[in-house]
Amino acid sequence: MADSTDYLKAYADRYRDMFPVRLVTIAAIVIVGWWLLGWGWAANFAVFQFGLYALLWNVVQTARARPGAPGAERRFRLSTEAVTLGLATHNALFILAVWHSQPQYLDYLRLLLAGNLMVGALQVHISRISFAAAVAPPSIAAMIIASNQPQATTGIKIAVGLFVLGIIGASWRQWRSDRQTVELMVALTERTRELQSALGQAETDRAAAERANKAKSRFLAMISHEVRTPLNVILGLTEVLRGRRRPKAEAVVIDDMAEAGGMLLRLLNGALDISKIESGQVDLRLAPVDVAARIEAIARVWRARVDELGLALEVELQGRREDFLVLTDEARVEQILINYLSNALKLTPSGTVRILARALPAADGRIDLDLEVHDQGPGVPKDQRDRIFEPFEQLAPGRAAGGAGLGLALCRASAQALGGALGVRAAKPQNGAQGAVFWVRFTAEPAPRPTVRAADAGRAAEGALEASTTLRVLAAEDHPANRKLLALLFQAFGLDLVLVENGQEAVQAVAAERFDLVLMDVMMPVMDGVEALSAIRADEAATGRPRLPIHMLTANVFDEDVARYMAAGADGVLRKPIEPPALQAVLLGASQSVGA
Structure with a gap:
């Protein structure tokens, strides 16, 4: 006034x-x-x-x-x-x-x-x-x-x-x-x-939001790098062990380790997408996915946790097995199911948690998928069923069980990205427990039936590499465990690998010797990977040497990071944890270039 x-x-x-x-x-x-x-x-x-x-x-x-x-x-x-x-x-x-x-x-x-x-x-x-x-x-x-x-x-x-x-x-x-x-x-x-x-307050808030956003980006980049680096070693060594002959009992354990590690990686990727989710920009990576197999793998990995809690876990699949094979984003589907299952286990004091999945062909030739997780917890009041899918919104039982209140918000973003919907309804009361049913529905294109098994394709790629001219590969990596992993992986391919510990040593090695491919880490002491990449490209321009294929091998894989690498002259980016098929594709491409 x-x-x-x-x-x-x-x-x-x-x-x-x-x-x-x-x-x-x-x-x-x-x-x-x-x-x-x-x-x-x-x-x-x-x-x-x-x-x-x-x-x-x-x-x-x-x-x-x-x-x-x-x-x-x-x-x-x-x-x-x-x-x-x-x-x-x-x-x-x-x-x-x-x-x-x-x-x-x-x-x-x-x-x-x-x-x-x-x-x-x-x-x-x-x-x-x-x-x-x-x-x-x-x-x-x-x-x-x-x-x-x-x-x-x-x-x-x-x-x-x-x-x-x-x-x-x-x-x-x-x-x-x-x-x-x-x-x-x-x-x-x-x-x-x-x-x-x-206006002044808005400007102050905008500046604060920008600072918070930059801080969040730095935090996410740090988390991405620090988590991916040990996860790279775990999953890489698991792949090495899977490639060796083992007793069947050990092979099953290693397969479970690989499944759990893969789920952890996909969850990490989903959680790090929170900045994109907030801006409404969620990317989909469509690929053939056997949804039934993923549900069974999730249940198998979580079985030990279920037993620790004294609960029972049931999985029910309704529909033809082949109808569960669709083109979708595996990480998004897993993210929803794992968040639903995690909440159900936290909120169910006793009884059974049930995963129900239906796959029904739609009139347009696509597949309607309906996934549900039934718990025997306290249930969700009707007037709170929309609010709990907002970021940082939790009911009292959820807060008591722990968590930041982001899981269901991530689920909603993933469901929207899949073109579907999700929600919660009351379950049929059992043993005095109200219970809740968390559901997600989406429609996907049926995936083409595989003609060659993935393992056979991997062995074919390895054979193509072994039959080709021996590649000389330079890998710049400062982390000792990652260098050991690279040595084991390349030993399986029978390739000539030279390891250095920083970007400066990589620049010196490229100037002194001939290599067919360079794998360059980004965060290294003395000289980082981007500086080393720029130095190599500058030397090529000055001396007229042929362009050497250089792929960044890094845990920093945000969109802005990848754009920065490509602008500096990278030919591609391999993310950590190393995905053997992606690594094989890069090696095969380099081998074909040498052969040509």
Whole structure:
């Protein structure tokens, strides 16, 4: 709400704006007075009028300079009222004095009196007292002159009175209009101040949001790198073990390790997509997925946790097995199911958690998939079923069980990316437990039936590599465990691998020896991978050497990171944890280039 300071400044500005017209009017009256009455009368009028206006100017400027001073509004009001009364009274007395001294100028004096009455009434007034001070003296003078004229009849006196009242009435309306104008100006000033404050706050919030977003990006990049690096070793060594002959019991354990590691990697990728999810940009990686097999693998991996909790886990598949093979994003589907299953296990004190999956052919040839997780927990109130899918929103049981409240928000984003829908409904009560059913539905294209098994394809790629010219590969990697993993992987391919520990050693090695391919880590001491890449490309341009294939091998794989690598001259990016098929494809491409 506006304070007295705003009103004081508004009125002070309006008083200041009236000065030019009033001073010109006074100067004109002084000139006419000097011409008709002589310099004495003119000087008297000029001294009093200009002196009072000089005093009023000082009052106005003081109010404009210090509107917030204690008592400033009261002093301004009293001062302007007093000066207005002085101006109007001097005008009236001056006219009466001239009329008494030189009555032959009565017509001129009547015009001057009427003009002063109108101008005084219509000028700026901060209060009703100021308005009365401006109109009372000239009105009284007009009635005195009219009453003391021998030829003045009652009708003339009434006409003069009506004229004065008419001027006062019209000017009163003008004063009210001025008052409303000032109030509008004050309201506009206050609104402008609020908008400026809101704009300043918005700018502050925007800057804070940018800082928070940058901090979040740095945090996610750090998490991505720090988690992917050990996960790269775990999954890489698992793949090495899977490639060796093992007793069946050990092979099953290694397969479960690989499944669990793959799920962890996909969950990591999904969790790191939170920045894209917040902006509504969720990418889909469509590939053939056996949804039934993924559900069975999830249940197998989580079986130990289920047993620890003393619960039972059931899986029910409805539909033909081949209808579960569809083109979809494996990570998104797993993310939804694992979050649902994790919540169900946390919230079910005893009993059975059930996974139900249906695959039904649709009329357009696609497959309708309906996945549900049934728990025997406290259930979700109807009025809370939409809210729990918002980021950081949790019910009391969820908060008690732990978690950040992001899981279901990620599920919703993944379901939307899949073109589907998700939600929760009440389950049939069992053993006194209310229970809930978390569901997701989406439609996918059927995947083509595989003609060659993935393992056979991998062995074919390995055979193609072994049959080709032996590749010389340089790998720059500062982490000892990752270097050991690379040595084991390349040993399986029978390729010539040279390992260095930083970007500077990689640049020196490329300058001194011949290589067919370079795998370059990004975050390394002495010289990082991007600097080394730029140095190699610059040396190629300077010496005319053929372009050497260089692929970045890194855990930093955000879109902006990949764009930076490619801009620096990379031929591709291999993400950590290393995916053997992707590595084989890069090696095969390099081998074919050498053979050509």
